[in-house]
Amino acid sequence: MSVPLLAIGPAPIDVAALAATLAEEPAGRSLSDGAIVTFLGTVRNHNLGRAVQYLEYEAYEPLALRAFERIAAEAADRWPSVRLALHHRVGRLEIGEASIAIVTASPHRAEAFGACRYAIERVKQIAPIWKKEHFDGGDVWIEGAVADPDDATAREEAYRRACA
Amino acid sequence: MSVPLLAIGPAPIDVAALAATLAEEPAGRSLSDGAIVTFLGTVRNHNLGRAVQYLEYEAYEPLALRAFERIAAEAADRWPSVRLALHHRVGRLEIGEASIAIVTASPHRAEAFGACRYAIERVKQIAPIWKKEHFDGGDVWIEGAVADPDDATAREEAYRRACA
Amino acid sequence: MRITVRLFARLRDLTGAAELTRDVPAGATVGQVWAQLTGEFPALAAYGPSLSSAVNADYARMDAPVADGDEVAFLPPVSGG
């Protein structure tokens, strides 16, 4: 089963399909990979002391896809040996479900780890996606980073967290 | 399907089963996890300029299991919020097959990434496992680190690579 | 000229609209569209300092020009992942 390398939508994330696609494209390339790193972000039952019931993710999808393309390009620029796949889910997500999956493959592990961590940091910085937390007693939009893809300081912080 | 959290043996690694087990044990604990990081080490078709045909892994299995337990304990000591699963395969492995899978789960991503990277570094430092590379024209035992679990410098280096 | 305004997350809740059609003066910038919108929905004004914006699904700065038929989006701080 082949899926796009970068995607956003309401379907549950199929990590195995994502990894399989990355293994197939481009043909034969994965034969030189020795390291595959996967990050899954999942819905926690608690946040900031609140008992979470479920999350609702909303996105500006065409811009989110462009942000993913930008992130993939930034990662390729810093780690040329790495191939990357990224799926983000939107809509209602129950506790334990995956909101995001990032898979990186590379000949060596340092690059795969670095690019995977970098990608999730950048998603949190610049992807136009929002989560509304429904907890016992109410709901609230979570507001994190002011999205600015050209902010060099934010990008540096993402590299720092990626240990790059 | 439930599998041991730490294991070594000739069976192909079932990452999905490994992740599922980690999600189930202890019961309910995974509900507070927001981050799951997986590392897969796979057999590359090239190494040091040689065209690799296949690898043969050999281990001192009971000591390898103890080394995995030690590594899990070291990770738990440094990252108490992280749960960890680790499977290593032995025997003949073809190009593209996984020799090792490490899965870490934690409420937050920094800890899951750190512990996962730490664990693979430590496996390469202290697990009594050897690979024989069969390449076009011959074979060679790969010899990496002198295994010494008490070597504080090696452990520090693993923390450093884990960006901890 | 006529543009489409897209609003997300709490901005959508505050205005009650995910999408609005508005007439703006020829030569207007993204910032002028925002100013017009905060005139109409004063509760939005608090988001001025933490706002991001896009034109036709591409990030754009507040001084970017807007053309007839454009889709202008305003984004509160993001929380994906």
Added chain:
Amino acid sequence: MRITVRLFARLRDLTGAAELTRDVPAGATVGQVWAQLTGEFPALAAYGPSLSSAVNADYARMDAPVADGDEVAFLPPVSGG
């Protein structure tokens, strides 16, 4: 006293044996077992500086004592992962 010696990877190839049974003097250390072994298989000697060892499947230093019936393992540099 009688012990079992386990050899791995290239050490196994050099001796042609994964497992040996050997008699060693009472009170012998891991290091003395190794010395006896390199007497028998001189090709092993090169591994002295990069050797690890274990007694009964637990890492042990070269000065660790060995008891009757123990399994003593010698490990070349590792390459798992």
